[in-house]
Amino acid sequence: QKEVEQNSGPLSVPEGAIASLNCTYSDRVSQSFFWYRQYSGKSPELIMSIYSNGDKEDGRFTAQLNKASQYVSLLIRDSQPSDSATYLCAVTGSARQLTFGSGTQLTVLP
């Protein structure tokens, strides 16, 4: 069973702080990595994708990938209350199907 695991949370950070969300995966041949954001009662929406080792920045979001350690993370700088949501890590493995983690609930406190 190929797994994607996320830090269980919930995670609370003060407004303006950096939120760090972590994800590990078990399938060594995984090639594609995604972060989806899901507001309560809503559907997931893609916020970041990363394919190569290193960092990828998009506005206040930075995705970091380390394939040797089988680890992907999402940093949210200058966190805002509107960032409060569940963040789902998703990984495409050898079967070329997305496997989702169970999500980390983030609360940004005003």
Next chain:
Amino acid sequence: NAGVTQTPKFRILKIGQSMTLQCAQDMNHNYMYWYRQDPGMGLKLIYYSVGAGITDKGEVPNGYNVSRSTTEDFPLRLELAAPSQTSVYFCASSYRGQGNNSPLHFGNGTRLTVT
């Protein structure tokens, strides 16, 4: 541009009843997917389709059936509802397959309760 449209939004079924969850997309996407999401859990793939007339099982297909007669529509059928099928169901579509730089576009979900 409606994107991915799911109906109904909510449904309560009795054990043993049947129903069809409807999903339609207007983005001309070849790839379509059905996921279920249990409370506090991630999304599990039930079935997917890579084009009209082609469907395949995902991680948790038991108790479900699908068809894909057109590019636009991808209904999910529950034949004999069981309490274990209580969940939120999401339909999604993408321009290319999973693993490519092709995001999933999700519908708003169907919240199903089986009692």
